[in-house]
Structures are given as C-alpha cells and as structure tokens.
Amino acid sequence: MAKIQEKYGNLFRMYEKITGINAYKEPMRISPAAHFSMGGLWVDYELMTTIPGLYAVGEANFADHGANRLGANSLLQACVDGYFIAPCTIPNYLAAQKVEPIDVRHSAFTEAEENAQNHLQRLQNINGSTPTDDFHKALGRILYDKCGLSRSQDGLKKAIAEIRSLREQFYSDLRVPGNSELNTELEKAGRVADYLEVGELMCYDALTREESCGAHFREEYQTPHGEAARNDKDFAFTSAWEWTGAGKEPIWHKEQLRFEFVTPSLRSYK
Amino acid sequence: MQVYLKVWRQQTKASRGHFADYSIADVSPDMSFLEMLDLLNDRLIRQGERPIEFDHDCREGICGQCGVMINGRAHGPLPNTTTCQLHMRTFAEGSTIYVEPFRADAFPIKCDLKVDRSAFDRIIQVGGYVSASTGEAPEANSIPIGHTTAEAAFDAAACIGCGACVATCKNSSAALFTAAKIVHLALLPQGKIEGRQRVVRMVAQMDREGFGHCSNTEACQVECPQEISVLHIARMNWEYNRALLS
Numbered sequence: 001m002a003k004i005q006e007k008y009g010n011l012f013r014m015y016e017k018i019t020g021i022n023a024y025k026e027p028m029r030i031s032p033a034a035h036f037s038m039g040g041l042w043v044d045y046e047l048m049t050t051i052p053g054l055y056a057v058g059e060a061n062f063a064d065h066g067a068n069r070l071g072a073n074s075l076l077q078a079c080v081d082g083y084f085i086a087p088c089t090i091p092n093y094l095a096a097q098k099v100e101p102i103d104v105r106h107s108a109f110t111e112a113e114e115n116a117q118n119h120l121q122r123l124q125n126i127n128g129s130t131p132t133d134d135f136h137k138a139l140g141r142i143l144y145d146k147c148g149l150s151r152s153q154d155g156l157k158k159a160i161a162e163i164r165s166l167r168e169q170f171y172s173d174l175r176v177p178g179n180s181e182l183n184t185e186l187e188k189a190g191r192v193a194d195y196l197e198v199g200e201l202m203c204y205d206a207l208t209r210e211e212s213c214g215a216h217f218r219e220e221y222q223t224p225h226g227e228a229a230r231n232d233k234d235f236a237f238t239s240a241w242e243w244t245g246a247g248k249e250p251i252w253h254k255e256q257l258r259f260e261f262v263t264p265s266l267r268s269y270k
Numbered sequence: 271m272q273v274y275l276k277v278w279r280q281q282t283k284a285s286r287g288h289f290a291d292y293s294i295a296d297v298s299p300d301m302s303f304l305e306m307l308d309l310l311n312d313r314l315i316r317q318g319e320r321p322i323e324f325d326h327d328c329r330e331g332i333c334g335q336c337g338v339m340i341n342g343r344a345h346g347p348l349p350n351t352t353t354c355q356l357h358m359r360t361f362a363e364g365s366t367i368y369v370e371p372f373r374a375d376a377f378p379i380k381c382d383l384k385v386d387r388s389a390f391d392r393i394i395q396v397g398g399y400v401s402a403s404t405g406e407a408p409e410a411n412s413i414p415i416g417h418t419t420a421e422a423a424f425d426a427a428a429c430i431g432c433g434a435c436v437a438t439c440k441n442s443s444a445a446l447f448t449a450a451k452i453v454h455l456a457l458l459p460q461g462k463i464e465g466r467q468r469v470v471r472m473v474a475q476m477d478r479e480g481f482g483h484c485s486n487t488e489a490c491q492v493e494c495p496q497e498i499s500v501l502h503i504a505r506m507n508w509e510y511n512r513a514l515l516s
Contacts (some may be wrong), residue, residue, distance in 0.1 A: 017355040131315045177315050182381045
C-alpha cells in the first residue's frame with residue numbers, strides 16, 4: 001500500500017478528484033480513449049520545420065514516435081529534444097546566419113499582419129447564431145466516432161464529408177462576441193478553424209493507412225481473433241500531409257522508414 | 271442543480287470592477303467548476319452578452335493555468351485542488367458562490383477573472399534552469415542520485431505555478447513558488463553547480479516583482495494543488511544564507 005502510494009499517489013488522487021471514488025478501496029474504472037494523432041509538425045533531423053529558422057521541439061513535432069505515443073512518452077521527447085538536440089542544432093543554424101536588422105515595415109511583416117487581421121475579422125464578421133464550443137464539440141463527436149480507437153474506410157469517408165459540411169456551417173453561422181481586445185472566444189474560434197483542418201487531414205491519413213497499427217485499429221484489418229493486423233511491408237512510412245485549402249485534396253508526402261539495427265516485430269499481449 | 275453566482279467583472283486593468291449576479295439552472299453536480307462557467311458563458315453568448323474571461327487549459331489539474339478565488343479561497347473550498355478539479359457536487363443546491371480573480375499587486379488583472387502571472391516567468395528566467403551545456407549524453411550511471419533525494423526533488427518540481435500560494439497569502443508572497451523552483455534544482459547534482467547564483471538571483475527577482483515577504487503563516491501549503499511543503503521555504507532560506515556567506 002505504501003509503495004503504491006509513493007509511486008502512484010498523484011494518479012490515485014487525481015482519479016478521486018475527478019470521479020469522487022477512492023481507488024484504494026474500490027476498483028478503478030479504466031477504459032481506452034482515442035489518441036487521434038501521433039504526429040506533429042514535419043521537421044528535419046535538426047528539428048527545423050519547412051520554414052527556415054523555425055524549429056519545433058518536443059511533442060509539437062512528429063519526429064520520434066510511431067503509431068503509439070501514450071502516457072509520459074511526450075516527456076521523453078521534451079527531454080531528448082530539449083537537452084540533447086536543440087542545444088546543438090539551433091546554435092549550429094544561428095552560427096551560419098548573418099544577423100542584419102530587419103525593419104518591421106518589411107513587406108513580409110505587413111503581409112503576415114494583414115493575413116492575421118483578415119482572418120480574425122472574417123471570424124468576427126460572420127455574426128451568426130452558434131457559439132464556437134458547439135462546433136468544437138460537433139467536430140469532436142465526428143472524430144471520436146469515425147476516426148477514434150476503431151475506424152473503417154466507410155466511416156472515414158463519411159467523416160471527411162461531415163467535417164467539410166461542418167466547416168461550411170462554421171464560416172456561415174459562427175458567433176464570436178466582443179471586440180478584438182482580449183477575447184478568448186475569438187482565440188478559440190481561430191483554434192477551432194485550425195482543428196477543422198487538422199481533423200480532416202487526420203481522416204485522410206487514417207483512410208490511406210490500410211492496416212491496424214499502434215493505437216489505431218482499422219476494422220478491415222484484423223486477425224481472426226480480432227487483434228490488430230499490421231502490414232509492415234506496405235506501410236513502413238511516415239505520412240506528411242500538406243494542406244492546400246478548404247475543399248481541396250491535400251498533398252501526401254511519404255517518408256520511408258529504414259530499420260538498420262532493430263527491426264519491427266509483433267507485440268502480442270497473449 | 272441551481273446556483274447563484276456573484277462574479278467579478280472588470281473589462282480592463284484600468285477600468286472599475288464590480289460583482290455581477292448570475293442565476294444558473296440545470297447545472298450537473300458532476301460538472302467541474304470551469305464547465306459550469308462554460309455553461310454560463312454559452313448562455314451569455316447566445317444572449318449577445320460578453321462572456322466571462324477566465325484562464326484554463328488542460329483541465330486535468332497539471333498545467334497550472336486555471337485559478338480563481340471561490341468564496342474567498344484560492345481554487346475553492348477543497349484543500350490542495352485546482353479549480354478545474356473542483357466539482358459542483360461540492361456545493362449545496364441553491365448556494366450563492368462568489369468568484370473573484372487571484373488578487374496580488376504582482377498579478378495585475380487583465381480582464382474579469384484573468385490575471386497576468388508573468389512575474390512567475392520572470393523569476394524562472396533569472397535562474398530556474400540548468401544552463402550547463404550537456405554535449406554528449408552522459409552515461410546515466412555516472413551521476414548516481416539516491417531514491418529519497420530523487421523523490422524529494424520531484425516533490426518540489428511538482429509545482430505547477432498556478433499562483434494559489436500568492437493569492438492565499440496575506441502578504442502576497444511568492445515564497446512557496448520560488449522555493450519549489452530553487453529546491454528541486456538545489457537537490458540534484460546538475461543543479462548544484464549554479465546553486466549559489468540561482469538562489470540569489472531568483473530571490474532578488476521575487477522581491478523586484480512586488481511579492482511580499484513570507485511570515486510563515488503556512489496558508490500556502492493548504493491551498494497548493496501539488497501539496498508543496500513549506501519546508502521548501504526553509505530550505506530556500508538556508509540556501510540563500512549559505513550563498514551570501516560563502
């Protein structure tokens with residue numbers, strides 16, 4: 001008991017705070033939950049994104065994990081990237097740069113500011129009747145049901161269509177109250193606009209991955225015993241999806257995975 | 271259930287604030303306090319009113335973003351609980367609940383229940399890190415750290431920086447926060463190298479930000495969601511005195 005308290009005390013406490021149940025006395029109720037994306041921004045080996053000089057470290061990038069990324073795995077990536085990679089690669093990049101003063105009236109600044117302003121203005125101008133949270137919840141429902149723990153070709157195709165129509169509703173009936181001063185609702189609307197894009201890309205990715213892998217179970221690909229059936233021959237690659245705009249097909253970039261020292265093997269829980 | 275709220279509304283730092291009355295029906299006892307505020311905001315937005323601004327993020331009690339005074343207590347009536355982990359079942363049917371921002375000179379109000387806690391960031395910025403270049407990953411077994419030391423450092427490192435210690439302190443002291451950030455590094459070999467300058471700089475920054483001094487009332491450890499012990503403050507003082515004398 002003392003050992004459990006020492007090792008997992010915070011977990012048990014957290015559980016009791018949420019459920020009101022003391023797990024030292026009653027069994028803890030555990031169920032799997034969807035972990036939609038194991039990915040993040042595409043980065044090179046130096047952890048630089050496609051924008052020169054912009055680095056994505058920790059869980060924000062896609063680099064270190066495969067089809068499973070649960071529990072405290074994000075800490076591993078935060079530590080590895082933060083301690084060992086970024087301190088070497090970022091100074092390496094900076095050392096090769098000429099530091100010249102850049103005027104904030106540069107056309108790139110003006111353009112970026114204008115784009116951001118226009119996007120925020122667009123969200124505020126819709127002046128519809130539905131709060132942002134409704135769209136967020138509707139998107140969550142679609143993804144949980146059709147791109148969650150268990151997914152199928154049929155469900156994913158429907159999900160893509162549903163997300164597209166939800167986006168149309170979002171841009172025609174969103175209500176963002178208040179002005180452009182400190183406004184959490186406006187910030188939230190901007191995020192949900194992004195989630196609609198990421199959610200659609202996740203469905204595209206799930207649709208192309210015709211195997212069951214890690215935390216993602218494709219109903220069509222299972223063993224006779226109902227276990228996940230992986231297909232390492234055809235699916236040993238990472239997909240990077242490039243958004244091309246609402247209603248357009250995204251571009252699919254594949255990066256082959258090469259295993260030199262350790263090769264993938266089947267993990268059986270039996 | 272039905273509850274009555276008196277919520278502090280203040281549009282900007284400069285404007286005058288006031289308590290606004292809200293009556294909210296159909297609250298589920300299983301809702302967290304923040305979900306109840308979400309429900310209220312949803313209704314306000316539909317009525318065309320400005321929703322209540324409040325900070326929140328993970329809602330799992332580990333990010334340190336949320337935090338309001340509820341009936342005069344930081345994070346509400348339960349000890350060692352974040353606002354997001356407080357559930358409406360804690361309140362009686364028909365209760366009147368006062369909701370205010372964390373109040374301290376060093377935490378200026380941004381809007382309604384949102385306060386600016388960047389003073390904490392600045393305390394961290396002057397020394398709450400290990401700046402030694404790591405180079406090649408060292409062999410893990412070359413720096414042995416005893417189990418009890420590791421546990422003690424972890425207990426201090428558990429601080430989520432929510433600011434409840436400051437909000438609940440009659441002196442608005444940030445001693446518990448600063449101590450937690452100093453001690454978790456002071457206990458480990460990697461942190462000892464810069465230990466002296468760290469404690470001096472961080473304590474100085476804490477004073478510069480306008481936090482009050484610690485007068486050992488120990489109120490902070492009652493509200494701290496991570497149950498950070500005030501013994502860390504004693505350790506910080508010891509480290510500080512040692513640094514000044516050496």
